[in-house]
Amino acid sequence: MLPTLESRIAEPDLKRVYDAVVVGSGAAGGMAAHVLTSQGLDVLLLEAGKKLDIESELKSMEWPYDHPRRGQMPYTSHALTRNEYNIRQPPYAKGMPWKTVYSYVQGWSGTDYSKNIVVDEKDHPYTGTSYAWVRARCLGGKTNIWGRLALRLSDYDFKAKSHDGYGEDWPISYADIAPYYDKVDLYLGISGHPEGLEHLPDGRFQRPVRLTVAEVKLRQSMARSGRVLTPYRAGVTTDGVKHNKYRSRCFGRGACNRRAGGCDIHAAFDSPTGLIYPALDTGRLTLRTGSIAREVTVDPAAGKARGVSFVDAQTGEVLEARAKAVVLAASTLESARLLLLSKSRQHPNGIGNSSGHVGHNFCEHLMGPGVGGIVKDLVGKARTLDDGRPGSFYVPRFRNLKDKRSDYIRGFGFEGGAGTKMFPARVQAPGFGKEYKKTVRDYAGASIGMSAFGEVLPRYENAVGLDPEVKDKWGIPVLRFSFKFGDNEKKMAADMADTAKEMFEEAGIEVVDSNREVLTEGWSIHELGTARMGSDPKASVLNQYQQSHDVKNLFVVDGSSHVSASCQNPTWTIMALCWRSCEHLADELRKGNL
């Protein structure tokens, strides 16, 4: 029997100077804890939220009828609606009568299973322009419920400026990061099918998910125009990872379609079981939850980072953790907030911000356009098992690779799926009675849909800053957004919708929904780029090792370092980059360079 995790969590010694203090326990923070402890460093990990008893939260196989509210969170809680994001301004929860207000993700199915993972908007306000900001404050953060699409970037992304002249190239190329993608693949497990695409490099894949009849039909049709539909590349171990006793291989169970998701056997990667518990087992990691970072403290003599000042969530006490190196992994926007909050004599605009670029060049993925359809020859057919897959399919980018369009630059991909889900797809069918019931039944296995994720260009003017007045529950100034999609995004969105519809029609799929509307900024939960890397300290915040140009012992290892968003989901790149940077950090620490 394993010792309980609690028995291995020691209260940190705050008089001690750790080798590194890491802020945040999601994909980046977990990876930093794993790599730094593997390198022999003594690490303190601070997490703002609680450690949840995650298996009893997620209950991945619970049937809706075995739950008192059919899986719904208590009715006194409210999830912000699409319309509320349109007609209200942040802070969205202000003045709302609900006991708890959540972001839109709690408007999906199975919300009782994720209600303790995502934040209450009332306690965590922000201001400025419309933005659907989704946050999870608990051990593991958003990795507890992430969508699991695990993709690599390529030199079409890292060298995008060289390709089309816009923005900045990354200070690394694919060859620099490829070995680290491999390490992430092998350590955590990834499911996929190799396609040999230059712009979406293959990984070290485990067993892929299989496709439904409708998905094969679409794949074969798209192949005629040289476009690819590939089984969902999931950050899920389908064959198991023998070196990790906390995780099971995927057994193709049912709740993968329940979103916000979560996997209670941890076949899907989550930071606690994938990274943090094994790091605790090294004896070199100390974990402190309920620790809300408010500032990177500075050594007044040297101007270097001294540690992290944080609020104890239980007592409200302000404490300081000291370390030789400070590693921020609090998420793209929270890390930028921390840098801006860390004002001192040496760093009057916030630590690491001599360039003035912290909070700027904020980018992400555009969502909304997509298509839903019916495969006629599957209507009324005998039921098959189509569910229990960690994901269904992905259509990689095909735009602006060889040719260049005149109307917009960069590209988009599609995520989609087909087949029978636990809750049938066409309950919105018109009418009532026997005919309605039969329609829902006959169409349940014949539905297919996909929606686009497109690159939002980094622009200096898209930014977050500190609000001069509004503070959160702990008295810490909140972020003020100034972020809008631009012309390139609008033109891309029109093409996404047209192309999706065309591809369905070419495959002989009857289109029943064609979505053209762009969702509120933030919807993709892929915010990136507020502390970008670069070789020029005047135009970037971090070097190629996610190390502050200004402060040598300060690293920012999350999505804030990304120079551009690409159109691929960022989690796998966040972890590969973090691995590379933390090896560098350990090396530099040993050499006495920090």
Next chain:
Amino acid sequence: MTTLSRRDLLRLAAAGAAAPLVPRGVAEASAPAVPLAAGRFFTAAEMALVDELSELIIPADEHSGGARAAGVAAYVDGRLAEYDPAIPELRESQEQWRAGLLAVDALSRQATAKAFLEASVDERNALLSRLAVAETDPKTPEQSFFVELKDWTAHGYYTSKIGIHDEIEYKGNTLQGEFAGIDVATLPPVKPVGD
């Protein structure tokens, strides 16, 4: 949830106010063998009406049981009973259901001179068809009530044992050694072009 203005709710309530909801007479053949008791939110009469309306929307057929067998009325009742009236949207939803049921009965009396549960099956279906005409863009409070009624009925039904297992015959939420479906390795490879 369809949001009604307060004025809509008042109109909806007024439509039903002339005829309080007291079903009399013999129930039709499709009614439950054992009359429903009062729920936690609904009166016994309201429960009977919700039960019948839900069954009209998703009836038993040769394939599987309907909303009645799936206990949709109890699901709706349980949900409304847990709604905290201190929260305006939840109170309005409770009011909409009460007023909506009154309105259904009042419309039935207007059309057939009988309470809804006393009307014939054809008369009930005819009345529901009138409410359903504008379901994608409801104009009147009664039409909005139909949208809500159908939405909750579908949710209650398709998350029930009967809905998931008997009706949809959903095969997932089970352990699989290998994923079901078609192995992509058996398909011809794609020669990517890229635009």
